[in-house]
Amino acid sequence: MTIRHNLFHHNRHDIASAGSIDEWTEYEAAYNLVLGGANSHSFDVHGGDDKDHRDDHNAGHYFLYHHNIFYNPNYTADKVRGIPIKGAWVFDNVFSHDDKEFADRQHYVTGNLIVGKDEVGVEKPNVYGEKVPGYWSISYSGDQYWKWRRFEDEDFNNFGWGDFDGDGATDALLANGSDWFTSLKAKGDLTKLISSSVT
Secondary structure, three states: OEEEOOEEOOOOOOEEEOOOOOOOOEEEEEOOEEOOOOOOOOEEEOOHHHOOOOOOOEOOOEEEEEOOEEOOOOOOOEEEOOEOOOEEEEEOOEEOOOOHHHHEEEOOOOOOEEEOEOOOOOEOOOEOOOOOEEEEEEOHHHOOOOEEEEEEEEEHHHEEEEOOOOOOOOEEEEEOOOEEEEEHHHOOOOEEEEEOOOO
């Protein structure tokens, strides 16, 4: 199974596998964007003690994680809970996690989790410690699909929220240490309000 070009947000696990070894279990997760609304690790493979209550330490067969972007530094990005029979490869991803061991974890036992190389052994390092840009999701009028608003070079910690023009709708305020900007109704472009070092 191939899982590509998705935006994941506010899930417990964005992708999961039961990790069965009785049937061939595999997936490839590539070119996905994972935002920070999760309440657990993002990509998951069951195995060992939590797979069918068996104590064989196996976790499926074959898994590829590549060219994904993980903006969820508070939770592990990918967790394999046992030993995949063929392997799990994690390469060419971008992580907001500073700690490589926290971003890519193996649970219960270790083996056949290869980080920084592809499935044929070519070095393809991941990037760790990527700054999370300012972003949010918005649904206009509450009856449309969520849309992602992103400001590439801005730290999300510099944003605040309030009704700054008195129309009853929530606006976004950016204070970056030199200027203040606003995005009216949190959906427009950033417009400069004043120059100020106050954050």
